[in-house]
Amino acid sequence: MSQTNKLTGSERRKTILDWLRKANEPITGGELANKAGVSRQVIVQDISLLKAKNKPIVATSQGYIYMTDQTESNKWQRIIACHHEPEETRQELECIVDHGVTVKNVIIEHPIYGDLEASIMVSDRHDVNQFIDKVASTKAPYLLELTNGVHLHTIEAESKTKLEAAYQSLKKLGFIIDNK
Known part of the structure; x- marks a missing residue:
C-alpha cells in the first residue's frame, strides 16, 4: 500500500512512528519505504532522526520495532x-x-x-x-x-x-x- 500524497519529512517521520507503534511484528526498511513512497535510505535517515529524539525504535534482523515501556x-x-x-x-x-x-x-x-x-x-x-x-x-x-x-x-x-x-x-x- 503506497502513500499517494508526498509527505513532508516531519509528517513522514510521524507516520512511520505511528506505523511502528501499531505493528505487531517488525517492519523492514523496504516495507516502510514502499508505504511512504520513498527510498530505503530515506527511511534509514528518518529512523536515525527519530532515535535522536529518543524514540524507542530498535533495528532487528527482522526489521524495525517500537519498544514499549x-x-x-x-x-x-x-x-x-x-x-x-x-x-x-x-x-x-x-x-x-x-x-x-x-x-x-x-x-x-x-x-x-x-x-x-x-x-x-x-x-x-x-x-x-x-x-x-x-x-x-x-x-x-x-x-x-x-x-x-x-x-x-x-x-x-x-x-x-x-x-x-x-x-x-x-x-x-x-x-x-x-x-x-
Missing part, C-alpha cells in the same frame, strides 16, 4: 550469562523460544568499546531461522566470537516460570555461566 508490557525480564560456540547459536535460541520466551538482545563486553549490545528480538523458531539465515547470508560474525563465546542475553516472558524453565534448559545444555 516495560511497565506497559506486563512482562518479566532476566539477564542471563551464556557461553557456547558460534555453531551452537541455533540450539541456544531454539531452547529459549521453545519455552515461550523472547530473546531481546545479545550483549558482550568488548575490551575497547565496553558493552556492545545488539537487538535480536526472536520469539519463535521462525524468528530464529530468519536470524540464523541472515547471519549466514551476510557472513557476519556473531558478537560472541569477539569474546570466545561469552555473552549475555536479556530474555522476556509473560511469567517468571517461563524464564526459569528456559534458564534451567540452557543450564542442562551447559550454556549458562554459573556464579560459583
Whole structure:
C-alpha cells in the first residue's frame, strides 16, 4: 500500500512512528519505504532522526520495532550469562523460544568499546531461522566470537516460570555461566 500524497519529512517521520507503534511484528526498511513512497535510505535517515529524539525504535534482523515501556508490557525480564560456540547459536535460541520466551538482545563486553549490545528480538523458531539465515547470508560474525563465546542475553516472558524453565534448559545444555 503506497502513500499517494508526498509527505513532508516531519509528517513522514510521524507516520512511520505511528506505523511502528501499531505493528505487531517488525517492519523492514523496504516495507516502510514502499508505504511512504520513498527510498530505503530515506527511511534509514528518518529512523536515525527519530532515535535522536529518543524514540524507542530498535533495528532487528527482522526489521524495525517500537519498544514499549516495560511497565506497559506486563512482562518479566532476566539477564542471563551464556557461553557456547558460534555453531551452537541455533540450539541456544531454539531452547529459549521453545519455552515461550523472547530473546531481546545479545550483549558482550568488548575490551575497547565496553558493552556492545545488539537487538535480536526472536520469539519463535521462525524468528530464529530468519536470524540464523541472515547471519549466514551476510557472513557476519556473531558478537560472541569477539569474546570466545561469552555473552549475555536479556530474555522476556509473560511469567517468571517461563524464564526459569528456559534458564534451567540452557543450564542442562551447559550454556549458562554459573556464579560459583
